[in-house]
Amino acid sequence: MLLIRCPYCEEERPELEFRNAGEAHIARSANITGESDDDFEKFFFIRSNPKGIIYERWRHMHGCARFFNAVRDTVTDKFIMTYKAGEPKPAKVPGVAK
Amino acid sequence: MSGAFRIPGAGRLKQAKTARFSFDGQSYAGIEGDTLASALLANGVHLVGRSFKYHRPRGFLSAGAEEPNALVEIRRDAARKTPNVRATVQELYDGLAAQSQNRWPSLAFDVGAVNDIASPLFSAGFYYKTFMWPKAAWKNLYEPKIRAAAGLGVAPDQPDPDHYSARYAHCDVLVLGGGAAGIAAALAAAETGARVILADEQAEFGGSLRFESGAGIDGQDGFAWAQAAVASLKAMDNVRVLSRSTAFGYYAQNFVGLVERVSDHLQNPGRDLPRERLWQVRARRVVLATGAIERHMVFADNDRPGIMLASAARTFLNHYGVAVGRNVGVYTANDSAYAAAIDLKKAGVNVAAIVDLRDNPTGPVIDEARALGIEINFGRAVIRAGGKLRVSSMTVQPKNGGGERIIPVDAILMSAGWTPSVHLFSQSRGKVAFNDETKRFVPGAYAQDCVSVGACNGTDGLSATIDEAYAAGAKAAKDAGAKVAKGTKPKVDASESWSRGMLGAAPGAGPNTTVKAFVDFQNDVTAKDIRQAVHEGMRSIEHVKRFTTNGMATDQGKTSNMHGLVIAAETLGKPIPQVGLTTFRAPYTPVTFGSIVGHARGPLFDPTRKTAIHPWAEAQGAVFEDVGQWKRAWYFPKAGEDIHAAVDRECVTVRKTAGLFDASTLGKIEVVGPDAAKFMELLYTNPWEKLEPGRCRYGIMLREDGFIYDDGVVGRLAPDRFHVTTTTGGAPRVMNHMEDYLQTEFPHLNVWLTSTTEQWAVIAVQGPKSRDIIAPLVAGIDMSDEALPHMSVREGRICGVPTRLFRMSFSGERGFEVNVPADYGQAVWEALWAEGQKHGATAYGTEAMHVLRAEKGYIIVGQDTDGTVTPNDAGLDWAVGKRKTDFVGIRGMARPDLVAKGRKQLVGLKTKDPKVVLEEGAQVVADPKQAVPMTMIGHVTSSYWSENCGRSIALALVADGRDRMGETLYVPMPNGTIEVEVSGMVFFDEKGERLNG
């Protein structure tokens, strides 16, 4: 069982307390009715599914109930870092060559 | 006397404590402290099982957890029958009853042994090839036969009466393996004050010190030192010592699963003890001290009972005081079998000969064996074993060919060398590395915070092991944050010599294709099978493994993997590391379902949710149905009524007078804050800003893709407060959906969300008499139609307790939903019920609720919709705010496919024969005469008998359904085609007059 650090609780807690909530940094347009079909498709349906570093959303469901973002390696399952919802995508991820 | 093969004075068991036991109905005597294996061997019993595929007679290969052959069933009583227990692990208790497996009619005469003669049929890849035989033959002939013959042991046929517990633990240093290495590491770590857990799978600590008679530490015999050291560890507050505890799985971030066998060794465990305890340990550092496992020699008929690992024979002698034969032969490719020969010889057992594949080895054990007068043959091989139910001879030949000599023996001790146990290291995702000099896979690159010490790390010799382990234990504690150690390292006084060994097939393994030289005993895989797999084109060791099933049995190839790999590598003509090792997976040894499940079974498997009114419904004889985790009253049968009669009566009574319905399971969410209305505008299709406090609205929630996600009536209690209801099953996901948008997309909105499902009991009172029933109990609310019109909500009191009183209807009748704090739910229900009795009201359940709503064409999300239905498809366009510029799903709803012609739309269906009730899920076609497969244009989503309508009614999703009003469609069923007419969705009171009736 993985340990995940909740950036709100500032604690590592067992995976059981969390739920994955899909890929992060996919913003809903403020003018969503103005989106083209292609843009809406990209926004709603297309996900990167990378081998390696992924930016994703998690929710501390059975803890503080907050949504936050995480950087995880899909090969090793390791969580590299977590940060609060709304914070920008980190420019540099520790231990990962750009 | 506990068996003719027990040697007085040998071993460590106290002769006085006799334990009676039975095997296959025959009674025997053993000693407390025995394993079932040592007790049987003390009585001269070697034949204990039949092999999986060929049903060959089998005895004990080992004295430990790696045992592939000696699997038995232990029977405590009718319910407690455990199959596939390793007799080498099962501790003896007085009264133990064991049965052999995989044989019929008896162990000595087994009809299934015909497989051995017919073995060409069962060679490598048998199952795969058989699958290619004609399909009919497979189905009728082969599969039933294989199914009947397959499997090891018999599964218990009654629920497990034992209980299993679970513990979580955290520590600084977890030491896995309690031999010399593990104990030394634990001592070093414990002396720093670090929190240490030391675990070993055996009843007693010591590992190979159990048989190594030549080990001495701190002035004591090695085993005695181990006991003293563990006793000192147990006395420390910062140390937990777990015996009989197998680390079966090593998971991410130093999370290790262990099973502690708490009571399998006890005669009368008692109900207060769990059978097993699952430990889930999170450790800052892990020290792996899992030792090494001896390999057997691969030669013809090397599976005959009486042929075993040299270390096993030593264990049986030095620990249990049992001689495994009276005239033993030894076949080896390394030094450690000499020690077995020497120990047995000294105990008075005749050693017929040592056969050593090596040409001219030298060393102290060889000198000692020679000095004891044991015949030693260098450069020779045992090319086959004689005997069937028990080995009777070994045939010896120079390893490069030549004259054969048959030596009579009643046991053969073999040793091809030692394989480091890297299972847990490999499970931790560490990468093993091949040491070409020692021909061993040892831990290479580590993936987690762990370290391997001793034999599992390829470290030879007791001194080197203790040096390494002690240093590693201290470092692990330091890395985990502990202080520097202040103890003293154990001092090794004496130790045994170590040498390498050989891998793969020995000369006695063929080329002859009829020879059975076993590599994997449990899955009956021979050297020939592995060669054949390569010849048939398998190149990767993973393919060879699956084709031959080598290493895939419950013993996970502990003795067979390396032999199999090397035979494959030789056949491929490739170096060993290029062929590679197969992946080790959890569990290390089999784990019971009970230990994984723990207490989470029966009523504790999944929580059962009951409403406040549940006891009343139960007392009334309600029949319940499961809705998610909820128990809901399904219908309330009176004497003599079946479900149909009860539901018909309930439905008619609601429309004639009134009915009471427990709607407490409805999801409820309080949306509060200055921006509550703005938030509601974004989460629902409907407009909310202009909804006046005190009024309600039916809301539809979409996902971003434009499909219906949930629905429910929402009441506005105040400008900044909404009482939202959701479907019973949808409450948690709706809450999650709302929280997600509030936290991540609309965080600028000042809104709080609170789940209040459990806080309110909800009593629906529906029917023309509903107001008459409620009004006498209500205070502070004007119940007139003018003051409390349909779709409004008021706060006041009922029966003296606070209520949120909704005027709303899911039946089409004048109706109310009375929300009261859950603790008052049953009392208010009983008061309403008493009033209702004056008017002839009924209690009704979920089935009648479904029928009543279908009569009115009200949908149920999840039944009439399936995640691909838009508001327009469901005929709910009226609930979408036309002037709104944003809400979740607004853009998705406008996607080309969602506005195209030909979408399935929700409509009513009336069967031409009103008595026929359609089946929910049945497919709808336009032309019943078309060829199969037909073009299906829709399906039935809801279907009931409506006593109020005097006919059946149904809702269906049908392509372009609203353009087909009055059209005849068809529902093909196995017993004939049913004609239906497309209709509107409202079957009763189309004008909706009864809402104020």
Ligand SMILES: [Zn+2]
């Ligand atoms: Zn948290």
